[in-house]
Each structure stands twice: as C-alpha cells, then as structure tokens.
Amino acid sequence: MARERWATKIGLILAMAGNAVGLGNFLRFPVQAAQNGGGAFMIPYFTALLLLGIPLMWVEWGMGRYGGKFGHGATPGQFHAMWQHPISKYLGALGLFLSLGTMIFYVYVESWTLGFSFFSVTKQYFGMETFDNMRHFLSSYQGTTEGYFSSMWPAYGFLLVTLVINFYVLAKGVAKGIERLALFAMPALIIFAIILVIRVITIGTPDPVNHPDWNVASGFAFIWNPDLSQLHSPKVWLAAAGQIFFTLSLGSGLIQAYASYVRENDDIALGGLATSSLNEGVEIVLGGSIAIPIAAAFFGLAMTQDIAARGAYDLGFVSMPIIFTKIPFGSLFGFMWFLLLFFAGITSSVAMSQPLIAFLKEEFRFNHRKAVGVLIAMVFIPIQLCVFFLAKGFLDEMDYWIGTFGLVVFALLEVIVFAWIFGMDKGWAEITRGAQIKVPRIFYYVIKYVTPVYLLVIMIYWIYIDAIPVLLMHGGDPANTPWRWFARGVMLLLFIIILLMVRRAWQRRDVLSTFDSPEAS
Helix, strand or coil, rough: CCCCCCCCCHHHHHHHHHHCCCCCHHHHHHHHHHHHCHHHHHHHHHHHHHHHHHHHHHHHHHHHHHHHHHCCHHHHHHHHHHCCCHHHHHHHHHHHHHHHHHHHHHHHHHHHHHHHHHHHHHCCCCCCCCHHHHHHHHHHHHHHCCCCCCCCHHHHHHHHHHHHHHHHHHHHHHHHHHHHHHHHHHHHHHHHHHHHHHHHHHHCCCCCCCCCCCCCHHHHHHHHCCCCHHHHHHHHHHHHHCCCCHHHCCCCCHHHHHCCCCCCCCCCHHHHHHHHHHHHHHHHHHHCHHHHHHHHHHHHHHHHHHHHHCCCHHHHHHHHHHHCCCCHHHHHHHHHHHHHHHHHHHHHHHHHHHHHHHHHHHHCCCCCHHHHHHHHHHHHHHEEEEEEECCHHHHHHHHHHHHEEEEHHHHHHHHHHHHHCHHHHHHHHHHCCCCCCCCCCCHHHHHHHHHHHHHHHHHHHHHHHHHHHHHCCCCCCHHHHHHHHHHHHHHHHHHHHHHHHHHHHHHHHHHHHHCCCCCCC
C-alpha cells in the first residue's frame, strides 16, 4: 500500500510550522521572557536555538525521512531502521507515548480557547472587570469551583466539539486533512496576530491623566529590557532550553512523523530551517508583542509582573478577557485572540495524533478509519481524568512529566541514536541530501558533540534542581498527593500499553518484515 505524501511544498512547511506554532508561542513565551531577565533571556534562548533547536530539527527531519523510506512514520520503526538492535524499537516507543500523552491534556486546554472565543462573541464574561471575578469565571467554567456556571457541561461540550474537529481533520488524512487545515489556519492565525499587534501598539496610554506611566511602551520595556544579572542563574538557561523544546515541538516524535511523508530526495535542510524560522518569527515578533505590553497599559507594570509570575493561564484567560471588556469592539478582538489560540492549538494537536495513526497503519496494517478509531478511544478515555480531576493536579502532572521533562529525555536518546549509533556521516548525508542550501559544516560537530552534551547537562541539572522535588511533591498541597500518584500510575499504564503494542507489532509475521534491516529492504 502506497504511503501518503504531502501535496505541496508550502503545505508541508505550513503544516510543520503549525505543528510548532502552538499555545506556547502566545502564552508561554512572553511569561518565560518576563520571568527570566526580559531581553537578557534572549541570550540563552538564541543559544539554545542554535545549539539545540535547529540541530535537533534537522535530526528529526532526517530520522523521519529516512524511516519513511522503509514505511515507518513513527519512532519505533524509525529507531530500528537506524539501529538493528532489539531494544531500539522500545526506546522509540517513548516517542509514541509522549505524542499521545501530550495530546490528551493539550486538547483539553485547546478547548478552553474555543469556549472563550464563543464567550467573547456573546459577551458572557463582560462586566467581570476584576481579577478575582475573572479567575472565578474561569474556574467555574472548568468545574473546579461553583459560580457563574451551574455545571461543567459547557466546558465538556466545547471539549467534545474540539475533539470532533481534531478527529475530522485526522480522518481526512495527511494531504486532504492536515495539510488543508494548515493552509487555512496558519495564514488566518498570522493575520489575526498582526491585527492584534497593531491594536496593541495603537492603544498607547489608555489613562494618561490618572496613570501616565501605564502604557504599552513600559510593557515592551518590561519584556525586552535586559536584566543581565539573571544570566548567572542556571534556571534561566534551563527555562530558555525548555521554551525551545516546547515551541519547536522537539523530542516528541511529531516532526519525525510529518517528515516521514517527505519524498526521498526532497530538501529537508531548508524545510527544517524554514519551519524553525517561521515559528521563531511568530513567537518573538508576534507572541511577544500582544499580551504583556497590553497588560502593562491597562494594569500597570507592578500588576503585570504579578500576572507574569502567575503563569500563562492567568495571562491568557484572566487578564486578556478583562482588557477586552475595556476597549472598543472588545468582543471582536477577544474572539480573534481566542480563535488565534485555537488555530495555534489545533495545528499542534493534530500533529500529536499522527505518530500513533502512522504506527497503527504501518505496523498493524489497520486501514485509516480503524487507526483513527483506535486513537479516539486512546484519547477519549484518559482525557476524562484531566477534565474531572483538574483541581487535583492531574493535568499538571501530565504536563510536567510528559510535556516537559520527557521531551529532553527523548531528545537525548534520538540524537545519540542518530549521531553515534546510526553514525554522523550517514546522518549528515541524510540531512544534506537534496538540500537547496549549504548547511554549514560546523553543525556536523554541533549535532555529534555539542547537542548531546548540552542535553545531558540540562537533564542532570533538571533532575537535581526540579524533577526530584516535583517527584517528592515538595511544596504541593498534601490533599492532592494521592491524586498526583494516581496520575503517575495512569501515565505508567499508558506507557506499558504502548510498549505492549510495539511488542505485539514486532511479533506479527506480516509486520516483522517491515522491521527488516534497510539493507535487506
């Protein structure tokens, strides 16, 4: 059976960029920059981009295209194609686990953006002009407190709609579903973002009499003025590396899945660089120019610092709705803001689904409809736990171990397999085959030596300074401790299921041939 292919080059680039451009570009990035030295944060950020982001982007494009030659769209088969060892497929199984696990909690947050876009049009949160009221509105919508919403069924309804849209796109396949979504959603996202940036810049000083220092310029200064003293903190460098992973969707098997549908001699060097560049442009130029600057204009710098300290959800779902209640045509701008976030979210969430779909089709010989059906079951059941145990920390646990820490672990594994086991000579040949640009030779050595050492240092430090305290739940609510352990048990069960699926696929006689050595193929 012939594998699917991307229909157009621009469709591939926009789909890859849509995979990378997500909620983190507009919510997480400005918060990370504001919390970690403002403009000084960009020094470790660009360092991580050059030594981790772009090298890993090329590694994952190379892995994906190489595995795709042998019919592998998911990392278990791709790892084995590069390393003929029984353990390789089980290491690759981690990529399936991370992509599926991320979708489970990510799509729930994505559904909030769809809900709030509707609430903007209907002006349901208008009149709630204090932070306490808006936080109560959000928590009531999520079902964690009683209040504005009598039940959590509105949130559940928007979740169902979000899931239906995701699965509808996936049911159409790569070219007719994912690519067509990207061709529409990515331009719309960028247009909405540009309109919002222009509106932010033109706001200036909303209250020049009572608060002449509350202005957009102070917001830009807050996020971009460098606090060089923070560069001495390892946490800032860790935060920068984490943001690069999060924003480029690295270390989760997503890029490999998309790249597996690239033709053997198609350019991946320029494709990987274009994907990174488009994502960074959206994140730095657009994502850094909306939420924080406008918050400083309406709430002042001190309150904006408090908003940034509270995190991305407070910025996106509390402070921004309050602002929309204060400006002309606020319901329209609110609709655009949250629909922008929804487009950013759905282009990422469909990418999270593709590795499992590819695995089921290629290794179990499922037809496309059956593969999507299995995906629906594997997402719909555990997502109920994120919904109904949100207040118990279930989503936070999944976000940390799957969506944050796990990415670094898997990235380290894949660069070792690609550069040291598969071999950097063959890896470099794969990256540069068909390239329309000359990839600087220095990246040969960066990928082989610098990137794995960088990742290893990050992982060791992260385990020591962050992962161990999180694992032991230092500082957490003791009442939620049993529920957090329950969340970890569910994640472990999901990983075991993935491992068993990989093992079963290996045992099947008609699938075993697909894992033969590339030379034999």
